[in-house]
Amino acid sequence: MNAYEIVLKSREKGRPTAVKYISNIVEGFIELHGDRRFADDRAVVGGVGFLAGKPVTVIGIEKGEDTNDKIAHNFGCAHPEGYRKAIRLMKEAEKFRRPVLCFVDTSGAYCGIGAEERGQSEAIASSISEMIRLKTPALSVVIGEGGSGGALGLCAADEVWITETSTYSVISPEGCASILWKDSAKVAEASECLKLTAQDLIALGAVDKIIPEQEFSEAFFSGLREEIARFFEAKRAIPADVLVEERYRRFRKF
Amino acid sequence: MKFDLKKFFFRKPKNELEGAEDAAPQPAEQPQPIPEKLAEKCEKCGQIVLSADLEENFGICPKCGHYKKLTPRARIAMCAEDFCELFADEESGNVLGFPGYDKKLADLREKTGEKDGVVCGTAAIGGMPCALFAMDYRFQMGSMGHTVGEKITKTFEYATEHGLPVVGFVLSGGARMQEGIVSLMQMAKTSAAVAKHGEAGLLYIAVLLDPTTGGVSASFAFEADIIVAEKGALIGFAGPRVIEQTIRQTLPEGFQRAEFLQEKGFVDRIVERKEMKDLLGALLKVHSPAAEVQP
Numbered sequence: 001m002n003a004y005e006i007v008l009k010s011r012e013k014g015r016p017t018a019v020k021y022i023s024n025i026v027e028g029f030i031e032l033h034g035d036r037r038f039a040d041d042r043a044v045v046g047g048v049g050f051l052a053g054k055p056v057t058v059i060g061i062e063k064g065e066d067t068n069d070k071i072a073h074n075f076g077c078a079h080p081e082g083y084r085k086a087i088r089l090m091k092e093a094e095k096f097r098r099p100v101l102c103f104v105d106t107s108g109a110y111c112g113i114g115a116e117e118r119g120q121s122e123a124i125a126s127s128i129s130e131m132i133r134l135k136t137p138a139l140s141v142v143i144g145e146g147g148s149g150g151a152l153g154l155c156a157a158d159e160v161w162i163t164e165t166s167t168y169s170v171i172s173p174e175g176c177a178s179i180l181w182k183d184s185a186k187v188a189e190a191s192e193c194l195k196l197t198a199q200d201l202i203a204l205g206a207v208d209k210i211i212p213e214q215e216f217s218e219a220f221f222s223g224l225r226e227e228i229a230r231f232f233e234a235k236r237a238i239p240a241d242v243l244v245e246e247r248y249r250r251f252r253k254f
Numbered sequence: 255m256k257f258d259l260k261k262f263f264f265r266k267p268k269n270e271l272e273g274a275e276d277a278a279p280q281p282a283e284q285p286q287p288i289p290e291k292l293a294e295k296c297e298k299c300g301q302i303v304l305s306a307d308l309e310e311n312f313g314i315c316p317k318c319g320h321y322k323k324l325t326p327r328a329r330i331a332m333c334a335e336d337f338c339e340l341f342a343d344e345e346s347g348n349v350l351g352f353p354g355y356d357k358k359l360a361d362l363r364e365k366t367g368e369k370d371g372v373v374c375g376t377a378a379i380g381g382m383p384c385a386l387f388a389m390d391y392r393f394q395m396g397s398m399g400h401t402v403g404e405k406i407t408k409t410f411e412y413a414t415e416h417g418l419p420v421v422g423f424v425l426s427g428g429a430r431m432q433e434g435i436v437s438l439m440q441m442a443k444t445s446a447a448v449a450k451h452g453e454a455g456l457l458y459i460a461v462l463l464d465p466t467t468g469g470v471s472a473s474f475a476f477e478a479d480i481i482v483a484e485k486g487a488l489i490g491f492a493g494p495r496v497i498e499q500t501i502r503q504t505l506p507e508g509f510q511r512a513e514f515l516q517e518k519g520f521v522d523r524i525v526e527r528k529e530m531k532d533l534l535g536a537l538l539k540v541h542s543p544a545a546e547v548q549p
Contacts, residue, residue, distance in 0.1 A: 109472075111492030112501050116510055119520045120491035124472040128445045133453070148429070149441060149472040149491075156442050170429045170438040170469070180431065194434045195350050206435045248446050252407070254400070254439035 001165070003191035003200075007173055009165040010144050011107075016216045017076075018060025018103040019045055021143055024221035025228065026051055026058050026101075035084035038118060043074045043110070044082035046089045051101065052229035057093035059086045059154060060103035063144070076145075077110035080123035083153050087130050090138070099137040099232040102154040107172065109150030124153040131156035132251065133244055137235035139228060141211070142166045158235060158247050159208040162198045168206060169196035205253065296320055312527045321486060321527055323464065325366075326373035326388035329423050333531045334377035334386060341408050345369040346400040352432040358394075366392045370401035371426075374409045379421060380535020382542060385413035388423035389463075389470075398470050399430035403440025406474065410447035410458075419457035419541060421534055424475045427493070428468020441473035448477045457541040459534065462489050462512070462521065476520070480537055483512035483521040484530070 001009065009015075022029055026049035034040040046059040063076030086102075093100045109120055131138060131154070138157040146155065146168030155168075162168060173190035177183055180190070201207040211224060235243065291305045298320035308315065312332060313322040330337050348355045363369060371393030376385050387409050389396040396402075406422070413420045429437040451458060460478035462471075464487035472491055475481075483489060490510035498505055508514050515521045525533050 109491065111497050113497070113505070113509070116490050116492070116497070117518050119476075119518070121467075121471040121489075122476040122520055124491070125445065125474070125476040128442055128473060129449050129477050132442060132446045133449045148438065149469050152438055152441055153472075156445070168435060168438075170434050171431050176431050193350070193352050194431075196435065201435060204435055206439060248450065251439060251442040251446050254403070254436055254443050 002188070003194075003197050004173070004188035006165050006197045007167055007187075007191050010167045015144055017065060018062040018105055018143065020216075021103045021141070021221070021224075022049075022058055022060055024218075025225045026056060029058065032089060033085075035081040036088060037081070037084055039079075039081045041074075041079045041082035041085060042072055043076055043078040043106070044085050045073075046085055048098070051099075051232070052225060054229070054232065055096070055098045056101055056232070057089050057098050058101045058103070059089055061106040061151075061154065063105055074110060076106045077108060078106065078150060078153075079110050079115050080118045080120050083109075083123035083127040086154055087127050090131055090134055094134055094136045097136055099139070099235065100131075100134065100157075101228060101232075102138070102140040102157065104140055104142045104146055104151050104154050105144035105166075106147045106150045107145050108147035109153070124149050127153035128156045132247060134247075135240035135244060137232055137238075137243060138247075139231055141224075141228075142168050142207070147172065156247075156251070158243065158250065159231065160206070161209040161211055162201060162207045163211045164198055164213040166198060167196040168201055169194050297322070314527060321464070321484065323391045323425075325392065326368075326390045326423070329388045330373065330375075330377065330386065332527075333421075333423075333534060334379045334384075335381075337375055337377040337386075339373065339375040340385075340412060341374050341405045342369075344401055344405050344408070346404070348432070349400055349436045350432070350434045352434070355432040358432070362393055366390065368393065370399070370405070371396050372402045372405050374405045376412075376418065379531065379538055382535060382538035383418060384421050384538060385409050385416075385418045386421040386423070389425040391425055394427070394430060395465070396426035396470070397428060397430035397437075398426055398440050398444075399433040399437050400440065402426075402430075403437070403444050406444050407440075407447040410444070410451045413456060414447075414451045414454050417454075417456065419459070419538055420451060421459045421461065421538075422474065422478070423461045423463060424466050424470060425463040426468065426470035426475075427465060428470060438469065441469050444474045445477060448474050452477075452479070457538070459537055461525070461530070461534070462487055464488050465493075467491065467493050479541075481521045482523045482525045482533065483515060485512060485524050485526050487512045489515050489521070 029049035031047040045062045062073045064070035064073035140155040140157040140160045142162040173187045176190040177186040198210045296315040299318035301317045371390045374387040458478045459480045462483040466475050466489045512524050
């Protein structure tokens with residue numbers, strides 16, 4: 001597959017969204033709503049549960065499955081409240097020394113009047129800033145589109161994994177083609193140039209592991225669950241200040 | 255034989271050694287570079303203003319009050335004393351091998367005489383020592399690629415090590431798309447350095463200038479203890495054109511301007527350019543560890 005085919009695949013209908021990952025990987029998931037400030041943003045789904053028998057906080061950017069569901073979840077484009085909900089849940093996880101698991105799938109943070117009025121920039125900036133200094137292990141898995149700052153808000157983790165046909169990019173190839181070349185037809189070319197595929201990202205060090213996809217079967221999810229559990233188990237023993245310093249160095253290398 | 259004056263003086267060159275007419279200096283079209291511009295047109299009101307007047311007036315149009323964008327060095331000269339530049343040699347190339355980016359960078363370096371879009375260092379503002387950085391609109395509207403992110407990160411690390419507050423003059427259209435994921439990672443890298451500086455109990459003042467949007471706005475611009483905005487600055491996550499295209503409606507007057515952000519609770523103060531230096535000095539003084547410092 002070339003880069004543009006992967007871009008299309010990452011947005012494909014029927015691809016498992018965050019709630020599917022959560023229900024297949026986290027046992028006894030209890031959803032927790034709201035940012036305690038303004039609203040409950042359904043583009044971000046979060047809560048607590050167990051992963052391989054250990055408590056975990058899980059946060060996902062949810063695109064929705066059918067049309068009504070997509071509308072309800074605003075097509076996975078979070079408002080500031082979504083990031084503020086994520087921050088609140090991460091801080092709660094930190095308090096109880098629970099690891100944080102994020103599933104990221106968004107074309108980007110929502111851009112609109114309300115989002116600007118309520119400080120989209122501040123919300124994303126705070127989410128990055130809080131997550132990157134979180135005194136508990138954090139892992140992010142990009143499961144579809146990792147769209148720019150809206151994705152990074154939940155990717156300031158100890159490690160960032162990506163499924164095989166997902167992308168992670170500073171801008172959509174459409175945006176890049178239209179801004180740089182004033183030609184939205186050059187999307188395929190932009191997809192190549194942006195180096196947004198899992199293979200490119202691992203070479204650049206922006207992601208740490210590629211999750212093979214093949215099919216989204218039960219075996220896929222249980223395999224992923226085991227890998228995540230192993231990752232958190234390894235991180236659990238590390239003192240919080242060391243963990244935070246290692247995370248600093250992970251991002252410092254760029 | 256009649257001497258044809260016209261033919262003698264205005265003859266066509268016989269060969270290229272005599273020089274083509276086109277190559278002759280044509281003052282009307284190719285003016286000699288004048289070391290200092292005498293006059294310029296205000297980008298807002300369109301009136302001609304004397305450059306000396308403009309400079310004396312902090313880059314504010316004497317006719318309409320429009321704030322002309324300032325280069326980082328002009329900004330630093332206006333707001334700080336004893337500037338000592340740091341990390342001046344920092345530069346990076348075309349990290350992704352993005353088509354056309356090498357040339358773009360070379361052109362910008364040639365045009366501006368700067369290596370990239372930020373100038374960093376230490377200085378004193380109102381007698382208070384600080385580290386500072388100032389972003390450059392001439393470099394792809396202050397877009398953040400590796401060099402910009404690295405220099406700002408180093409400024410915060412230096413300030414943390416030396417116990418200095420940071421004053422950041424923020425101006426950026428966002429991440430530098432030609433550096434792809436590497437530019438996105440600068441948001442995380444700078445954010446981590448800002449957070450560490452804050453954990454050391456040190457002050458960071460962000461001065462948001464026109465424009466502050468995109469990836470820079472969604473990282474270190476909004477992570478400061480004190481966020482002031484220069485009067486009239488455009489500040490937001492998405493640019494107004496992108497929003498208009500997304501929601502298919504015209505945005506209200508004043509949307510995403512500094513005054514709008516203050517009204518919505520996202521900036522501490524609007525500051526007029528002429529008062530910038532005094533305000534920054536006063537803020538640094540209030541936050542100074544020396545308790546006996548008088549206002």
